[in-house]
């Protein structure tokens with residue numbers, strides 16, 4: 001039960017072994033401290049995991065959590081989060097998804113679902129108005145994600161004698177076969193990163209469906225409606241969320257990454273790909289995009305819809321274009337769209353798949369491990385993807401990811417991963433703050449969990465990407481802000497709006513150039529704010545999230561309190577990881593990015609990681625070991 | 640003669656992908672690019688101010704509006720919203 005609106009007031013702990021469910025106690029004080037989503041999930045993992053569990057143990061938990069805004073119609077608020085111990089990294093991880101499951105989980109009356117244990121046989125679970133039924137899923141074995149969801153819809157319709165309106169999450173063959181980077185799919189959208197699909201597979205859990213009639217209430221309907229109207233107008237007028245993303249999606253970043261030297265090429269040997277135009281957002285829009293679409297309640301609608309095999313399907317994101325394009329020296333756009341679709345259908349993360357393939361190409365070239373894969377030779381990759389998903393032949397090895405392969409065969413220096421997770425397509429030697437983010441990110445080589453500083457260092461603003469100055473503090477503050485946004489249930493792309501429109505519209509203006517020049521020197525001010533965010537006892541229109549949460553839930557939040565929630569979320573996640581052995585030594589990047597210059601004539605084109613890490617830990621108030629101490633955890637109210 | 644390539648929403652909104660022009664500075668290029676856009680798509684609504692706020696690259700490297708051009712150079716123009 002809860003006194004706050006927006007929530008359903010119920011968190012269910014489901015045991016797959018015993019087929020029993022119990023209410024998990026999650027109080028309003030917890031809601032005030034963690035809001036929901038990934039922060040809530042991290043706290044649940046913190047309270048339940050000891051450090052002895054392994055990702056494929058029955059004791060590992062899966063937490064599927066929504067935010068209070070999920071399903072309430074707030075802009076871009078259809079997100080949900082899946083957290084668990086990751087088979088790729090061995091530590092806690094989270095994966096955010098814009099599919100319809102979160103919305104329907106709330107309709108089923110739940111804010112979050114915690115899953116432990118293992119099903120005896122492959123099963124799917126039907127949740128209906130808070131009740132759950134286990135179904136045999138053996139006849140769904142090896143079905144791809146689209147086929148699985150179609151089959152489940154048919155079964156539900158037949159069982160209930162009508163078309164059932166529901167949300168689903170499912171895994172494909174990759175999850176069943178424990179590919180370490182298997183994804184979970186909901187509709188056409190993926191909780192792609194960190195191998196959450198393999199955890200489902202290890203629990204013999206093929207899918208979950210959710211349906212029901214519950215509707216989250218809204219604390220101040222009129223206030224919320226007026227605030228949302230203003231916010232949606234702002235989103236539509238902003239150059240990034242109103243023009244760039246709807247017209248070109250994230251794919252629109254490829255060309256500007258090329259100019260900034262940020263486009264991963266040839267397994268990150270370079271930051272520019274000669275044939276980038278062929279795999280750019282422009283080419284996608286002009287040659288292939290049929291239309292754009294979006295997750296529920298999203299005014300941005302960044303998704304590309306492209307033709308593949310006579311169907312119109314979700315198109316590739318920037319990460320996939322970069323990593324299955326220049327990073328493996330491929331300039332065939334249609335092929336990338338095809339692979340993107342195939343990988344979603346097999347239930348496999350496009351980023352980690354592509355990163356592992358690029359490593360294998362270089363390892364083959366260097367004579368370390370012969371898989372037959374070579375840069376620029378992309379014929380037959382579809383078959384390799386299928387082999388990975390089924391752990392057949394060399395697919396069984398590739399299914400382990402680049403870190404494990406490099407530990408076995410050599411080539412760690414060019415295994416482009418951090419904590420076991422392959423990096424996204426942003427080459428960080430020209431955006432060193434993003435490099436720091438990749439290294440310190442709790443879940444491994446993730447651009448978002450790392451603070452996404454590349455948006456300031458070239459893709460939204462034009463702050464010097466080559467200087468380490470101020471980056472540690474900015475990284476921290478951006479991480480905390482994105483944590484807080486995410487735990488409300490909103491898409492992180494709304495945070496593009498935090499970059500003032502005038503800064504984006506005219507980067508050549510005098511004022512804009514002055515701001516870009518000053519930002520690296522703002523570190524100390526940012527740090528003071530982070531120490532005492534309570535000084536921000538107000539809200540500002542540029543950061544509308546706390547106001548939206550107040551109108552929807554009734555929870556009074558200032559900007560400072562909102563920032564603190566993000567900080568708490570980041571720290572609790574770190575504290576869980578500490579139990580699994582994470583410390584400063586794990587916050588690292590492959591030598592290619594820290595020791596090899598991207599431009600041999602420019603000594604600044606590497607990531608000066610150790611220097612930035614020290615400042616980052618100090619800014620966070622962590623010890624030299626890169627961990628929050630007892631005092632810090634108490635101060636944040638985690639302990 | 641320099642080659643000018645347009646990117647991002649500037650390209651999608653103008654229907655101009657590429658043009659060649661005689662200019663020895665970036666500044667001198669703006670009216671020429673605008674004229675080509677007006678020719679291709681008179682109602683695109685793109686202004687010289689919008690062109691001047693574009694991020695510029697010459698031969699693949701970031702440049703300023705003050706940059707001098709040489710025969711054979713390739714100039715990229717990115718609207719600010721494409722990641723300026």
Ligand code: SF4
Pocket residue numbers: 076077078098293294295298299300301302303491492493494
């Ligand atoms: S911005 Fe894109 S990813 Fe985010 S909610 Fe909207 S459509 Fe989904």
